[in-house]
Amino acid sequence: MSPxxxxxxxxxxxxxxxxxxxxxxxxxxxxxxxxxxDIAKCTGCAFCMNYCPxxxxxxxxxxxxxxATGIKYEYxxxxxxxxxxxKFDALKME
Amino acid sequence: MSDTTKKAFxxxxxxxWAMKQINPDVVAAYPMTPQTAIVQNFARYVADGLVDTEYVxxxxxxxxxxxxxxxxxxxxxxxxxxxxxxxxLMAEMxxxxxxxxxxxxxxxxxxALSAPINIHGDHSDVYLVKDLGWIQVFSExxxxxxxxxxxxxxxxxxxxxxxxxxxxxxGFITSHAVERVDVLEDATVQEFVGQKKLDKYLLDLEHPxxxxxxxxxxxxxxxxxxxxxxxxxxxxxxxxIEAEFSKITGKIYGWLEEYRMDDAEVAIVVMSSTAGTAKxxxxxxxxxxxxxxxxxxxxxxxxxxxxxxxxxxxxKRAAVMDRAISFGAEGGALFNELSSAMYQRDxxxxxxxxxFGLGGRDITPADIEGIFQGLLDGDExxxxxxxxxx
Numbered sequence: 383m384s385p386x387x388x389x390x391x392x393x394x395x396x397x398x399x400x401x402x403x404x405x406x407x408x409x410x411x412x413x414x415x416x417x418x419x420d421i422a423k424c425t426g427c428a429f430c431m432n433y434c435p436x437x438x439x440x441x442x443x444x445x446x447x448x449x450a451t452g453i454k455y456e457y458x459x460x461x462x463x464x465x466x467x468x469k470f471d472a473l474k475m476e
Numbered sequence: 477m478s479d480t481t482k483k484a485f486x487x488x489x490x491x492x493w494a495m496k497q498i499n500p501d502v503v504a505a506y507p508m509t510p511q512t513a514i515v516q517n518f519a520r521y522v523a524d525g526l527v528d529t530e531y532v533x534x535x536x537x538x539x540x541x542x543x544x545x546x547x548x549x550x551x552x553x554x555x556x557x558x559x560x561x562x563x564x565l566m567a568e569m570x571x572x573x574x575x576x577x578x579x580x581x582x583x584x585x586x587x588a589l590s591a592p593i594n595i596h597g598d599h600s601d602v603y604l605v606k607d608l609g610w611i612q613v614f615s616e617x618x619x620x621x622x623x624x625x626x627x628x629x630x631x632x633x634x635x636x637x638x639x640x641x642x643x644x645x646x647g648f649i650t651s652h653a654v655e656r657v658d659v660l661e662d663a664t665v666q667e668f669v670g671q672k673k674l675d676k677y678l679l680d681l682e683h684p685x686x687x688x689x690x691x692x693x694x695x696x697x698x699x700x701x702x703x704x705x706x707x708x709x710x711x712x713x714x715x716x717i718e719a720e721f722s723k724i725t726g727k728i729y730g731w732l733e734e735y736r737m738d739d740a741e742v743a744i745v746v747m748s749s750t751a752g753t754a755k756x757x758x759x760x761x762x763x764x765x766x767x768x769x770x771x772x773x774x775x776x777x778x779x780x781x782x783x784x785x786x787x788x789x790x791x792k793r794a795a796v797m798d799r800a801i802s803f804g805a806e807g808g809a810l811f812n813e814l815s816s817a818m819y820q821r822d823x824x825x826x827x828x829x830x831x832f833g834l835g836g837r838d839i840t841p842a843d844i845e846g847i848f849q850g851l852l853d854g855d856e857x858x859x860x861x862x863x864x865x866x
Binding site for chain 2: 387395
């Protein structure tokens with residue numbers, strides 16, 4: 383993480399002047415627990431991907447099949463909704 | 477000096493006429509006695525096609541301030557007006573406007589806060605919001621309302637300030653009393669206020685920005701320090717803008733007005749319309765050989781501590797008059813800030829707090845003479861109510 387800027391260095395009024403800079407804001411540090419993915423149990427139903435409020439479920443092809451492939455832990459706040467909606471026990475909070 | 481036309485104007489007329497000549501992009505408003513006359517006049521100017529303004533009739537003052545914030549954030553020049561309960565209802569957004577550093581001008585006809593409900597003039601509404609980051613300027617009469625409104629646009633939009641400005645006048649006493657007002661030509665006002673030029677705003681599609689995001693422990697404090705720094709920057713900029721406007725009107729403005737202070741032994745400090753009443757009392761008592769003077773602060777935010785204390789140090793005793801009670805505090809809010817500033821500057825002026833005029837209670841020349849006489853007689857009472865049946 384870049385060093386924090388001073389009052390003289392930042393735009394006034396909290397304005398954001400670099401579009402998309404929330405990518406630099408690693409909200410994953412907020413989490414007390416985060417989900418663990420067991421790819422072997424994933425059926426690729428995509429419930430977790432659609433429910434995740436922070437778009438933290440990575441997806442791709444595994445042996446030619448669409449699957450969840452991982453978690454973006456730097457942004458996952460640990461809300462657990464992915465675990466709650468997974469019907470196949472492929473996600474667990476740890 | 478520029479050409480003027482004489483008008484018979486109330487304070488409300490003066491505020492709305494200034495708004496007409498400024499011709500802002502957006503005015504959002506909700507009627508609230510005694511401000512209603514301001515926005516009613518302005519609505520007529522809109523209906524008559526005398527301004528180019530988009531007029532937003534919002535469903536509450538919270539929405540009024542939200543709409544004004546939106547208009548300024550988008551890049552427009554926006555103004556509004558309110559009073560009392562309306563100011564209280566918009567208070568959350570009042571702090572947002574200054575926190576987001578959005579320049580705007582709001583005319584406020586100062587009126588008592590409920591309860592009990594009361595529509596008349598006192599300063600409890602402005603004192604409620606005085607610490608929310610707005611520049612606060614007070615007007616003695618309709619003429620001063622008119623001039624403060626015009627200067628406020630430039631002060632607010634100055635790139636080193638970018639803070640909203642509240643232009644205060646006493647509800648009914650000033651807002652509904654007709655006096656002669658010399659108004660400038662439209663073109664003179666237009667030339668003075670100029671075009672709004674801010675380098676960042678929402679509708680600048682080439683340079684997209686986000687206004688109003690979250691800031692937590694890491695940056696919120698820095699942003700508040702910036703807002704305070706801007707207030708102190710305003711201490712440098714306001715005199716420059718006033719000097720520029722003086723060239724047009726031929727008048728002198730400043731942080732305060734001194735009236736017969738040169739050899740005064742005692743003084744009253746009071747803002748807004750009561751200063752006008754007090755000037756008459758000063759003249760009458762001077763005729764009797766009593767060395768009394770008046771200090772009329774024009775601004776309380778930023779708080780011109782140096783200028784006020786320098787003026788107060790000329791006298792041995794002073795009474796600071798507050799037209800609102802800070803319940804449970806040791807005297808009025810202006811009294812307390814001035815006392816603190818005096819102490820920090822090793823001032824020896826004996827200070828007394830006067831609480832007066834709540835809910836529009838008359839403050840008569842005899843009342844003010846009584847305060848002066850108390851000062852001359854060495855009255856030691858720290859806090860004194862004037863005009864209340866105790």
